[in-house]
Amino acid sequence: MVSVTGGDTAVNDERANDALELAGRAVAEAMRDGATEAEALVMAEDASLTRFANSQIHQNVAETNMTVNLRVVIGKRVGVASSGRTDREGLRRLAENATAIARVVEELEDWPGLPGPTAVEAVTGAYASATAEASPEVRAAGVRQVIGAADEAGVTAYGSFSSGKETTAVANSAGVRVGGTRTVAQLLTVSMGPDGGSGYAEGAAVDIDDIDAAGIGREAAGKARATANAVAIDAGDYPVVLEEYAVVDLLDMLGYLGFSALAVQEERSFVEIGKRIGSDLVSIVDDGHDPAGLPMAFDYEGVAKQRVPLLEGGVCRGVVYDSQTAARDGKRSTGHGLPAPNPWGPFPLNMVMAPGSQSREDLIAGLDRGLLVTRFHYTNPVHPKLAIITGMTRDGTFLVEDGRIVGPVRNLRFTQSYLDALACTVGIARDRKTLKGFLGGVVVPAIRLEGWTFTGTTEH
Amino acid sequence: MRDLTERALDTATSLGARYADARVVRRLDESIAIKTGRVEGVASNETEGVGVRVLVDGAWGFASSNVLGPAEADRIAGEAVRIARASATALREPAVLDDRPPAYGHYETPIDEDPFDVPLDRKIADLLAADQAAARVKGIAFTESLYAAQREWKTFAATDGSFTEQTITHVGSAVEANAVDGDEHQRRSYPDSGGGWQAAGYEYIRSLDLATRAEPLADEAVALLSAPQCPSGRFTIVLDPSQLYLQVHESCGHPTELDRVFGTEASYAGTSFLTTDKLTEGFRYGSDLVTIVADATAPGGMGTFGWDDEGVTAQAVPLVQNGTFVGYLSSRETAPRIGRSSGGAMRADGWNRIPLIRMTNINLLPQPGMSLDDIVADTDDGLYLASNRSWSIDDRRLNFQFATEVAYEIKGGKKGRLFKNPTYTGITYEFWRSCDAVGDERSYVMLGTPNCGKGEPSQTGHVGHAVPGARFRDVQVGVGKW
Numbered sequence: 001m002v003s004v005t006g007g008d009t010a011v012n013d014e015r016a017n018d019a020l021e022l023a024g025r026a027v028a029e030a031m032r033d034g035a036t037e038a039e040a041l042v043m044a045e046d047a048s049l050t051r052f053a054n055s056q057i058h059q060n061v062a063e064t065n066m067t068v069n070l071r072v073v074i075g076k077r078v079g080v081a082s083s084g085r086t087d088r089e090g091l092r093r094l095a096e097n098a099t100a101i102a103r104v105v106e107e108l109e110d111w112p113g114l115p116g117p118t119a120v121e122a123v124t125g126a127y128a129s130a131t132a133e134a135s136p137e138v139r140a141a142g143v144r145q146v147i148g149a150a151d152e153a154g155v156t157a158y159g160s161f162s163s164g165k166e167t168t169a170v171a172n173s174a175g176v177r178v179g180g181t182r183t184v185a186q187l188l189t190v191s192m193g194p195d196g197g198s199g200y201a202e203g204a205a206v207d208i209d210d211i212d213a214a215g216i217g218r219e220a221a222g223k224a225r226a227t228a229n230a231v232a233i234d235a236g237d238y239p240v241v242l243e244e245y246a247v248v249d250l251l252d253m254l255g256y257l258g259f260s261a262l263a264v265q266e267e268r269s270f271v272e273i274g275k276r277i278g279s280d281l282v283s284i285v286d287d288g289h290d291p292a293g294l295p296m297a298f299d300y301e302g303v304a305k306q307r308v309p310l311l312e313g314g315v316c317r318g319v320v321y322d323s324q325t326a327a328r329d330g331k332r333s334t335g336h337g338l339p340a341p342n343p344w345g346p347f348p349l350n351m352v353m354a355p356g357s358q359s360r361e362d363l364i365a366g367l368d369r370g371l372l373v374t375r376f377h378y379t380n381p382v383h384p385k386l387a388i389i390t391g392m393t394r395d396g397t398f399l400v401e402d403g404r405i406v407g408p409v410r411n412l413r414f415t416q417s418y419l420d421a422l423a424c425t426v427g428i429a430r431d432r433k434t435l436k437g438f439l440g441g442v443v444v445p446a447i448r449l450e451g452w453t454f455t456g457t458t459e460h
Numbered sequence: 461m462r463d464l465t466e467r468a469l470d471t472a473t474s475l476g477a478r479y480a481d482a483r484v485v486r487r488l489d490e491s492i493a494i495k496t497g498r499v500e501g502v503a504s505n506e507t508e509g510v511g512v513r514v515l516v517d518g519a520w521g522f523a524s525s526n527v528l529g530p531a532e533a534d535r536i537a538g539e540a541v542r543i544a545r546a547s548a549t550a551l552r553e554p555a556v557l558d559d560r561p562p563a564y565g566h567y568e569t570p571i572d573e574d575p576f577d578v579p580l581d582r583k584i585a586d587l588l589a590a591d592q593a594a595a596r597v598k599g600i601a602f603t604e605s606l607y608a609a610q611r612e613w614k615t616f617a618a619t620d621g622s623f624t625e626q627t628i629t630h631v632g633s634a635v636e637a638n639a640v641d642g643d644e645h646q647r648r649s650y651p652d653s654g655g656g657w658q659a660a661g662y663e664y665i666r667s668l669d670l671a672t673r674a675e676p677l678a679d680e681a682v683a684l685l686s687a688p689q690c691p692s693g694r695f696t697i698v699l700d701p702s703q704l705y706l707q708v709h710e711s712c713g714h715p716t717e718l719d720r721v722f723g724t725e726a727s728y729a730g731t732s733f734l735t736t737d738k739l740t741e742g743f744r745y746g747s748d749l750v751t752i753v754a755d756a757t758a759p760g761g762m763g764t765f766g767w768d769d770e771g772v773t774a775q776a777v778p779l780v781q782n783g784t785f786v787g788y789l790s791s792r793e794t795a796p797r798i799g800r801s802s803g804g805a806m807r808a809d810g811w812n813r814i815p816l817i818r819m820t821n822i823n824l825l826p827q828p829g830m831s832l833d834d835i836v837a838d839t840d841d842g843l844y845l846a847s848n849r850s851w852s853i854d855d856r857r858l859n860f861q862f863a864t865e866v867a868y869e870i871k872g873g874k875k876g877r878l879f880k881n882p883t884y885t886g887i888t889y890e891f892w893r894s895c896d897a898v899g900d901e902r903s904y905v906m907l908g909t910p911n912c913g914k915g916e917p918s919q920t921g922h923v924g925h926a927v928p929g930a931r932f933r934d935v936q937v938g939v940g941k942w
Contacts, residue, residue, distance in 0.1 A: 049916055056552040057546075057549075057550040061521075062536075080501065081506075085506070085508070104580050156723075192726065268645055340501070343495055343604070386643055411854060455939040
């Protein structure tokens with residue numbers, strides 16, 4: 001057994017041991033049923049979330065769940081079944097279901113076989129007992145701090161405070177046996193004022209004690225006050241400073257659309273290794289071991305996570321692989337596989353953007369006439385290969401003139417190539433935030449861009 | 461299951477809950493994914509668990525577990541009560557539920573051919589035939605085809621004596637053809653970009669006739685590569701049902717969710733411009749031709765059921781009547797705040813999620829008189845837009861922008877040449893007020909989406925939309941630069 005849990009717990013992770021033992025039993029069931037290869041992925045979760053609106057807790061939930069995902073291979077035929085039943089009868093039925101599928105599907109001519117063992121290194125800082133044991137009272141106390149900050153500013157608080165631990169274990173017939181437990185906590189809030197203002201702030205961390213609830217509350221409440229009585233401005237091209245909450249969306253979309261080996265193999269990615277797509281200030285890496293992020297030691301195929309440079313000085317350097325896409329390119333998996341079956345391919349789940357040298361104030365001071373954008377809302381690709389995205393600004397958009405914020409403006413719609421955005425990046429902040437994007441934990445700075453195309457307006 | 465739900469409810473009550481409900485849900489999913497003639501994934505997933513929701517001194521708590529048994533029922537009921545007491549430490553307005561008669565009975569989706577009884581190799585062969593028909597077309601870079609079926613067995617019990625059992629079956633399928641040339645990537649899909657979905661059996665999949673539709677679809681994807689860019693400007697547009705259903709979803713379905721209006725989704729998806737004063741004043745949402753209803757009884761809709769997840773009977777609730785805003789999607793907690801009873805729209809994504817106000821089947825009713833072809837024939841100069849490609853709308857559901865897979869020029873009442881990369885944008889109520897033609901029953905079709913996101917932790921909802929085609933005047937098409 002390889003335990004990869006780090007942080008403040010002992011290396012002896014009982015929960016991961018139990019999950020790994022269960023995965024092993026599932027593999028054994030499949031092999032008894034006639035599989036030539038088998039892989040079991042066990043995911044066990046204890047997750048809680050306290051949600052607040054109108055400055056009170058209105059939803060408050062907890063979940064205990066465990067799933068066994070079994071991939072059975074017969075020759076080159078692959079079947080997958082999953083179930084929450086973990087008793088002997090449940091595992092037997094699970095193996096029967098997966099095997100029944102494998103017997104009727106067509107052969108995958110380029111099936112590479114299940115991945116073998118890799119050197120999985122323990123990641124540090126992936127687990128915090130304070131998060132794992134966080135009670136509803138702890139989360140409620142954090143929420144009261146946010147609400148208190150909102151009350152002081154005369155605004156109303158909305159948001160959520162979540163905490164949880166997730167254990168992942170993978171065993172397969174090729175000898176992979178790996179397991180570990182991670183924790184994640186996240187607090188986000190939108191503050192809304194009586195004069196139409198709104199502000200946003202967020203924090204994510206492995207250790208819930210690292211989340212400054214009062215500070216997050218003050219940041220959002222202050223911005224809600226500062227955005228009261230926003231004025232309309234015309235759509236058009238503006239230089240912008242994007243705060244960290246907006247930069248997350250750039251990385252998520254680029255990771256989703258392009259930094260995947262499958263996207264390249266299917267010719268739908270913008271990535272060409274060695275091609276410059278960003279300014280020389282822009283470097284992005286996927287690194288499951290970076291303690292500044294939300295670390296992961298291995299992927300959902302049990303393969304050790306490699307550090308993969310995606311962009312270095314604006315130049316495409318790599319994409320992430322799982323075992324199937326790696327075999328097609330004659331490479332080794334970089335440890336970015338998702339649970340089977342996976343027609344979407346591998347994704348970078350731990351993206352980190354390199355910091356710059358400027359302060360947030362320096363970035364704003366660099367705008368002669370432009371906009372400071374807090375975050376984006378409801379973004380969606382319009383032209384995936386050119387990474388043209390549309391979306392709205394939200395929760396704090398400000399006009400900047402002569403390097404100074406002159407006042408709030410109403411939200412704007414943009415239709416913008418995120419590749420062009422990387423190409424016109426002219427400033428990057430030295431401070432970064434750890435946040436949760438839709439592809440996982442990301443570490444991002446604020447950035448300044450020479451141009452951003454806003455294509456519409458709205459009423460608030 | 462009654463023993464288990466009674467145990468959980470008794471424990472919750474004994475620990476101080478004034479109200480509690482319990483749901484035991486077993487869900488079976490089956491999916492087939494094919495890419496360019498290769499069966500990429502065939503999967504079966506089964507999940508089962510119990511969730512207990514409690515109200516203690518006006519504060520909510522919820523706990524859930526995948527372990528079914530009396531001891532675990534006691535544990536999660538106790539945890540739910542503890543969570544509710546923590547909620548009470550940050551409570552300003554205690555929750556109050558409307559009265560509704562206790563719910564009893566059984567409901568089952570009517571189906572002709574059980575999708576789980578159709579042999580797996582038959583289903584794979586059907587989908588493979590469609591995928592290969594598209595993949596064979598010269599110029600196609602890759603194809604993606606999907607089949608999925610879901611069955612949910614759900615037992616609901618509440619401390620008011622309610623006890624219902626439901627078996628809900630949904631199926632869906634799609635074929636998608638992708639053509640790539642340099643930086644240009646064009647896609648055509650059928651029945652629409654997310655697939656055709658209904659509460660039905662395998663007979664619905666057969667009725668889609670994917671294999672016949674796949675080849676012309678792929679031809680069109682290839683043709684789009686060399687088609688001219690869709691022009692920008694103010695245009696008359698005719699929306700095919702494959703796009704109009706999502707317009708209804710985003711610009712009517714979501715803004716009429718009463719929880720959004722009251723701010724309880726503000727931190728995630730946002731709020732709504734349809735504030736309660738607009739209900740009182742009779743806000744002009746659209747033209748006289750626009751009548752939209754939330755109908756949880758519509759045949760084939762994925763928002764059709766016997767009772768919602770608060771035990772409220774399925775019903776049809778008018779949202780927009782001849783252009784006037786008249787109603788909301790609502791729950792037992794929100795409806796009394798506007799002096800109404802719940803419209804029965806509380807739905808949970810499985811045993812481990814609380815019910816939220818969700819769309820049921822949000823249907824734009826057909827208007828007698830004109831078929832969709834008649835509407836095109838009645839249009840001198842415009843664009844016909846079909847199959848959604850992307851969608852975005854602001855946090856109050858006002859400014860929207862959609863892209864579709866294809867636009868056809870309309871000249872002199874006839875559909876003509878193709879345009880690629882069409883987009884259109886507007887403000888919700890201005891757009892619906894510009895509607896001057898709605899198709900009749902001949903184009904009225906039940907579609908839907910299986911991936912409507914809402915809530916924290918996230919929930920994915922299956923919702924239905926029956927729509928005909930419709931025409932809108934003076935709409936901004938394109939964004940100028942691209």
